[in-house]
Amino acid sequence: MPITTTRRRLLAGSVATLALPAFARAQGAVKPRLTAISQWSAGSDGAAITALGKKFEEKGGVWQHSPVPGFTTEMMNKLRAQIMAGDPPACSQLKGPEIAAWSKIAPTVDLDAVVAAAGYEKVVAPDLAKLHKPGGKWIALPLQIYSTNMLFLSKRAMDKAKADKIPVTWAEFNDLAEKMKSGGVAFPIANGGTRPDDGQKFEAALAGISPLAYRAAIMNLEKKALEGPEIKAAFAQVRKIADWMDPNVGAQHFSTNLKRFVDGDMGMMIMGGWAQGVLRNAGFKFEDFTIAPGPSDNSKPVFLLNADAFIFWQRKEPDLQAGQTLMAQLVMDPAIQTMYSQITGSIPVRTDVDLSGEGWSEGQRTTAAALKNAIASNQAVLSMAHNMAQENGMTAAMIDVITEYVKNKTIKPEQAATRLAEAVEGAR
């Protein structure tokens, strides 16, 4: 009967799976081994983590990565299930304030010694470092950085506007958008309709107007800052941006509009640095667009940080502990960060990596330089739209207000500011 065969095969399969770890333990006693879960399973993300695994194996380790495809929720379900089953992965992908939140659920590894040995702390943006040592000790390590507020300019739209100067402040940005509009660019702003998109416009506006206000209002949730004039100014800027966007975006991915952007039917895109990888993978040329830091009214670059990281969960097995140390060393290694970022299009976490060589794009160099300058002027802040500034619930409350404001043009900036402050109070 086919039924019995299937059932028997299933049972045999499950027995084999159960027996496997014990078998591996018996084979080699101290061979470093790493069990990891991440959501990176396909595309360049999958390729990058696979390459990292290869390096881990080259160092004599056993790499056991189980990607959980999908979005963060799925991975968190998996992580929770593993923790409850008493079998947390040796490390797992996690980012932003969720690191602090999740570190209370199960014991994490104290990485202070290995971080100190690598001299890592002084080459990481301070706000970023803070996220990865919630109780004062390093328990997680950032792997790569994207900025969420890079400005992409379409060459053809610039030609239509007869402009060649990259806008630095919001006033210059608005001028250029007007010029594009009158030069025949149908929509001066290219945009998508996925959940973070509108949030990115708002955070770019606020941080560009005043990084101090951004830090106080969005990162620290200070009531006074949330009711301050900068928030209203940011909403006013977002209204301008919204008026220049194609309203028919639905819930589309921003890449749907890349063709119109390159053709000059859309002019500018405020998007994460990852968009250049998307443009490249879509077959567009680097000559078709320019990348610059997002507008900043004090003319010094503002960098909205989005960083992927690994958190390390306590395990008793010596081989897993050895694997965690090896993994931590690899993640902090400039050569590994270079390899990783060159595959995904991000920039390294370390600010001391030289990006002048082969394998880096102009956009990555611009981004890395912007990060360095932003750190120097204390203008590297954490992205709200990409869950770096607040936990998911708070972020969702903020984005709800922003998206409604973008879509509903009868809401005044002052009303939006009040609603944002109320939403923050409600979600606290």
Place this chain on the structure above:
Amino acid sequence: MRDRTFAPRRIWIYLVVSLIAAAWLAPLIVVVLNSLRTNEEIAQGSMIGWPQHLAWSNYAAAWSGFCVAETCAGIRPYMLNSALVTIPATIFSTMLGAIAGYAVSLWRFRGDTWIYGIVTLGLFLPQQMRLLPWTIVLRDIGLINTLAGLVLIHTIQGLSFTTLFCRNYYVAIPHELIRAARIDGAGFFRIFWRIILPLSAPILIVTVIWQFTHIWNEFLYGVTFTTGQQQPVTAALIALSAAVADIPQHGVQSAAVIIAALPTLLIYLLGGKYFVRGLTAGAVK
């Protein structure tokens, strides 16, 4: 005469129905067309458009080429995983549901309506709510991260639906039939095998379609309770669509979605004519 009076209204009905069908089918048509367009063609043009030349390579890549979870074998291995979970779970839950439905509808015993009520209560529990209890159960019986664990979950959770369907169907069977068989000396299982089961084809086809579709399309448990190479096909499909720094792989995605939908489509084609008939069979009572 009858025809003449009804003809204009008919045309109007067909027009409306055709429009609704066209709107309903539009997404499918876009997916089919995109499955034959290269990624670059879609990215450089628009999501909606005719293929410039037929890119059958999308299907090859989807079936056995693209890389998920550090192996480049397409969705083929994940299709097998899904089949290994779906087929046994569908059979077990359908059979158990038929027996349970038969017991609560034709063998009245103390508390039968209560048992029926509790079993069907499972219909109203959201999936997410059951996730942690299942984690504990699978941990304790050692089936976490195994396909057998998923078979168990879907068999037990499927019972709510299959019991409901079968019970509503069996309620319509005349009790005299059972009484006559009992007088002849037949017991619980003999009556089930000899009398009830031969009458059950329509409802069993309904439950098989229902269960097969649901288990095949299930994602949350599939992704939470398996690891690496054991993941079901829904996980592989999501893996294809969730890359950050990549242009969405619309061409390969479309091809993969179509391939992954084929088994459920096949089940519908084979048993579809029974589906509505069986669903409404119990409703009249």
